[in-house]
Amino acid sequence: MLVATAACEPPPIAEPIAKATAEEPASKPEQEADPYRWLEQVESEKALSWAREQNEVSLARLAGDPRYEPVREAAERILTAADRIPYGGIYGDSVRNFWQDDEHVRGIWRQTSLASYRGEEPEWTTLLDLDELAEREGENWVWKGATCLPPAYQRCLLQLSRGGADAVVVREFDLARGEFIADGFVLEEEKQNLSWIDADRLLVASPLAGGSKNTSGYARSVRLWQRGTPLEEARTLFTSEATDAMTFGVAEHRPEGRELFILRMPDFFKETLYHIGADGDLTELPLPEDVNFQGLIDGQLIALLRSDWTRSGPESAAATLPAGSVVSIPLQQLREGDVRTVQLIAEASKTIAIEGAAITQDALYLSLLDNVRGRLLRARYKDGRWHSSPVELPATGSVDVVSSNAFSPTLLARFETFLEPDTLYAVAGDRAESIKTMPARFDAEPFTVEQRFATSDDGTQIPYFLVRAKNASTSGQTPTILYGYGGFEISLTPSYVSPLAIEWLQRGGAYAIANIRGGGEFGPRWHQAALRENRPLAFQDFAAVARHLIDSGLTSAPRLGIYGGSNGGLLTTATMVRNPELFGAVVSAVPLIDMLNYHTLLAGASWIGEYGNPGIPAEREFIARYSPYQRVSAEVDYPPLFLTTSTRDDRVHPGHARKMAARMQEQGHEVLYYENIEGGHAAAADLKQRAVRDALVVVWFLQQLKDSPAP
Secondary structure (H helix, E strand, O other), X not given: OOEEEEOOOOOOOOOOOOOOOOOOOOOHHXXXXXXXXXXXXXXXXXXXXHHHHHHHHHHXXXXXXXXXXXXXXXXXXXXXXXOOOOOOEEEOOEEEEEEOOOOOOOOEEEEEEHHHHOOOOOOOEEEXXXXXXXXXXXXXXXEEEEEEOOOOOOEEEEEEEEOOOOOEEEEXXXXXXXXXXXXXXXXXXXXXXXXXEEOOEEEEEOOOOOOOEOOOOOEOEEEXXXXXXXXXXXXXXXXXXXXXXXXXXXEEEEOOEEEEEEEEEOOOOOOEEEEEOOOOOEEEOOOOOOOEEEEEEOOEEEEEOOOOEEOOOOOOOOOEEOOOOEEEEEHHHHHOOOOOOOEEEEOOOOOEEEEEXXXXXXXXXXXXXXXXXXXXXXXXXXXXXXXXXXXXXXXXXXXXXXXXXXXXXXXXXXXXXXXXXXXXXXXXOOEEEEEEEOOOOOOOOOEEEEEEEEEOOOOXXXXXXXXXXXXXXXXXXXXXXXXXXOOOOOOOOOOOOOHHHHHHHHOOOEXXXXXXXXXXXXXHHHHHOOOHHHOHHHHHHHHHHHHHHHHOOOOOHHHEEEEEEOHHHHHHHHHHHHOHHHXXXXXEEOOOOOOOOHHHOHHHHHHHHHHOOOOOHHHHHHHHOOOHHHHOOOOOOOOOEEEEEEOXXXXXXXXXXXXXXXXXXXXXXXXXXXEEOOOHHHOOOOHHHHHHHHHHHHHHHHHHHHOOOOO
């Protein structure tokens, strides 16, 4: 029987203007030359030799542990299980799925009808065998997806990555013939984005063939590419600023017609939307710069507001639409510069956040978080007004839209909790039909889930989820992993425990997930509270959760580890540097760490809206107050640190982790480092590699948090 308890009171939300304390002076090392800059040369033999030597040491210690192989085997068994749910995308009346298992390590792309997919044993047809293709071509292909032309979806642009990088090779594929089109649309490896206009034209954002890159490494221009012509001759529709985060084309295909747009993003949280006319001319739509475009339905443009929107004009002088809400505006009126007819579809509140929208043939579905618990709302536009109603799904868990399609009334949604396996629902109208449930991967009876609240330094209540044994000790002896992210408006919600968490729980550990500021759990304001100069609020929140776990008697500092990846890797290393006394071990995966130089490394410049610009002295000053690479010191005792990254990560530079490992080892700290030679930003190119990654982390925490003597 699942036991879940939650606090009765919702968490009060701090005002986003709350300022982080700046008690730390700027660090001295930022004034010094970086002796480890050579580790930023990703493919240099010197740097790779260093990484291989580090791997040998780490694998000898972790993979040599007798617990490693049982953990790895168990993780691989779960990850490759034949009875897991084959999540797929709806393409009209069919469903397509990319599947990996023991036999198909790289994976197969396959298809079945929507009717067959609803059954227990779908009849799959293989469209592409990636293992066979990689072997035939001598390439380390990793699947990155397919963009198919509506409404038939028979012509597709396949994106293939070498080793899992974000940069992809694009090839046109004909599903009817089951083969690549020799004289079709083809682009060599690069970070690029393509959208179908029709069978013979594409919107292309690529730096190839005369294009250029912005400071983040993404294409600056959007071009219209005609079949049978070289990309160099494609008409340039728009060129963005060199300092913009990214720019790409958007083709909205619907039964009622097609509309084309260009989306310019000056930074990660600002957008300018241009409508492309029949002649290729652009019309800038008069929307707030921080609006988030969601799509079209019934001639209405759907947008998510990141800040309050007060419109001007005699008919709308008093109309302020609140941040976090979803609104609609007639596209034709927008093209004419008219924003008077804006309708509120759904409104956020202090405890309810709207995560986003999914649009089907006949309805708009909104994913909501209510105190970090998922809900799904259905809205229809009828007689000039929106009518909404909830979709009946279980409560107290996560609800995620898996797939929706403009040419099908059916939506696929997943429900899960920490201790209840995924259930897949087919949603049509207000009705949700359960069509697949994943078998339980472990006995959940001995465990319970709680939602707790910690008090941060400024009095803000920070929620977190805790999964623990019902009979967990209250004497501070439970080895506990605290996971966090806290950035980019990304929410951490209840999800069925991963192989890593299962192995940890079954070995006597507890697992906590912190919903700190910087995330999206309570909407844009929760995210904006920890932006730029206020980034340390996320670290304060994380430390507050750690203290709450310790003060509750569940664990103690020597038994408490923290874990995070990407922005979460910044979170864990920054919190480690600020509060080393709180933790017994740290794992930082594919992390950002050198924050004074992140904007010069790979895609880093695209995140200036999140962190600030180190190239501006005033902003460099507040970043220097927390940047882990510059603040780490030989004079402080830090908990043991395990850093992981991937050579093929072309989003967050592996130099962050490399340099931190080298610097801390030179200072005499206990640091292990592991670099997967492939895997991209996920640090794992296939399920077997993910099992290795999970096993290394579990064994590291077992060695540091469980094997050590009782405090």
